[in-house]
Amino acid sequence: MNPTKIAPSLLAADFARLATEIGRIERWADWLHLDVMDGHFVPNISFGIPVIASLRKVTELYFDCHLMTTNPDAYVSELAEAGADLVTMHIEVIPDPTQAAQRARDHDLDFGLVCNPATPFEGIAPFAELCNVILIMAVEPGFGGQSFMPEVLAKVEAAREWVENRGLATDIQIDGGITPETARQAAEAGANVFVAGTAVFAADDPADAMKEIRRAVSKK
Secondary structure: OOOOEEEEEHHHOOHHHHHHHHHHHOOOOOEEEEEEEEOOOOOOEOOOHHHHHHHHOOOOOEEEEEEEOOOHHHHHHHHHHHOOOEEEEEOOOOOOOHHHHHHHHHOOOEEEEEEOOOOOHHHOHHHHHHOOEEEEEOOOOOOOOOOOOHHHHHHHHHHHHHHHHOOOOOEEEEEOOOOHHHHHHHHHHOOOEEEEOHHHHOOOOHHHHHHHHHHHHHOO
16 A cells, blocks of 8 residues: 555635645645635635645645536646646546546646545546546535545445555545544545645644644554
8 A cells, every 4th residue: 555645635724824824734744635616516616726826836745636626627737837746536527537637647747536425436446547546535525624424434445445456556535524533444444645624724733633643544
């Protein structure tokens, strides 16, 4: 299995001081998770390409761009230019992602697919070999601070089994309601990338919060 990665979600940060917020976490984070929301696919609007380009100037963290949009493949070139490293797209809006994956590769981006809690892993499986990352949502997408849905752990197990059976180096990412305890559960199911928003940015000491998640995962 690939190494553990902690990916704080900027959605839970203080938007009035994003550069400062990144400075609080970047020494202990592996990735920075950037939720791009359009108000259509999810009932919320977050931030877009100009913000990502501005953030690229203040950190060298790996930019994990989770596109919660109805047309995620339309912005691949702009995201690459803004400094993205990975784009993940929802299978619910792009049921055949073959061309989108190739477009990402053409722009030197890593590519991943996301499935909502109600979508079975079988929805992604035909295209999983296109992926650097498979992202399992443990909450309904669109808002931070929701509670972890343990029923998705079976889907994490299915994704891990699929990857291991084919000898692939695909990361299995879990997003939503991540705390030390839920991270441990997800790690036991096979996840190795943990998106944590509120648990990190709302903590008195984000570094300690990330260290605690890492410790919990190591005890799986």
